[in-house]
Amino acid sequence: MRYRLIRSRKRKKTLSLKIDREGEVIIQAPYKTPLKEIDGFFREKIVWVEKKLAEHRAHKAKTNKIRGFEDGEGFFYLGYSYPLLFKDGKGFNGVRLVNGNFIIHRDFRDNAERFFVEWYKKTARELFQERADYYSKTLKLYPSGIKITSGLYRYGSCSGRDSISLSWRLIMAPLQIIDYVIVHELCHIKEKNHSYRFWNLMESIIPDYKERKKWLKDNRHLFIL
Numbered sequence: 001m002r003y004r005l006i007r008s009r010k011r012k013k014t015l016s017l018k019i020d021r022e023g024e025v026i027i028q029a030p031y032k033t034p035l036k037e038i039d040g041f042f043r044e045k046i047v048w049v050e051k052k053l054a055e056h057r058a059h060k061a062k063t064n065k066i067r068g069f070e071d072g073e074g075f076f077y078l079g080y081s082y083p084l085l086f087k088d089g090k091g092f093n094g095v096r097l098v099n100g101n102f103i104i105h106r107d108f109r110d111n112a113e114r115f116f117v118e119w120y121k122k123t124a125r126e127l128f129q130e131r132a133d134y135y136s137k138t139l140k141l142y143p144s145g146i147k148i149t150s151g152l153y154r155y156g157s158c159s160g161r162d163s164i165s166l167s168w169r170l171i172m173a174p175l176q177i178i179d180y181v182i183v184h185e186l187c188h189i190k191e192k193n194h195s196y197r198f199w200n201l202m203e204s205i206i207p208d209y210k211e212r213k214k215w216l217k218d219n220r221h222l223f224i225l
């Protein structure tokens with residue numbers, strides 16, 4: 001991720017950071033502040049910036065395509081955002097997460113979106129299965145199967161036949177949130193409605209489920225691809 005630096009002779013000491021309407025990150029700095037200090041300032045703000053940019057994208061998504069799949073653009077995985085880098089070197093047909101960066105070979109730039117969807121799906125399938133197995137044992141409730149869907153905001157469901165569906169997009173959220181959705185669907189094996197019995201069962205496994213539920217509702221715009 002990059003920013004545009006505007007230096008000013010009038011500024012005395014403070015640095016400021018903002019995101020303009022186009023989604024460009026702008027840092028305003030005094031004339032003589034060393035670049036190193038400005039970079040450090042930027043790094044401190046990076047989580048906030050990612051959040052704001054994601055909100056900006058979500059807003060834009062209503063009318064436009066959401067993602068540019070550009071160099072340095074952040075992509076979420078388990079609640080953290082990692083920048084995308086296009087690299088030369090040995091060809092690799094897909095996306096890899098290496099040392100905190102999503103890497104795609106320069107030659108496959110046009111396939112970036114498909115690569116991400118494939119990677120997210122594959123990673124989600126493995127992790128969700130593992131988490132569901134763990135909680136199934138705890139709850140003694142076993143789904144007849146686990147399906148991976150592409151639901152945009154519908155992250156999970158449980159069929160009448162006790163088959164659970166989970167959206168791969170959920171893999172972008174923190175693990176506590178993924179666990180909340182999985183336990184939610186597992187509880188539906190026993191309790192089909194959102195009755196007090198359902199929430200009691202939920203609470204016995206995830207005491208802070210209300211916070212997680214709210215978090216997901218408030219932050220779901222972050223997990224749009």
Ligand SMILES: [Zn+2]
Nearest residue numbers: 184185188194
């Ligand atoms: Zn439910």
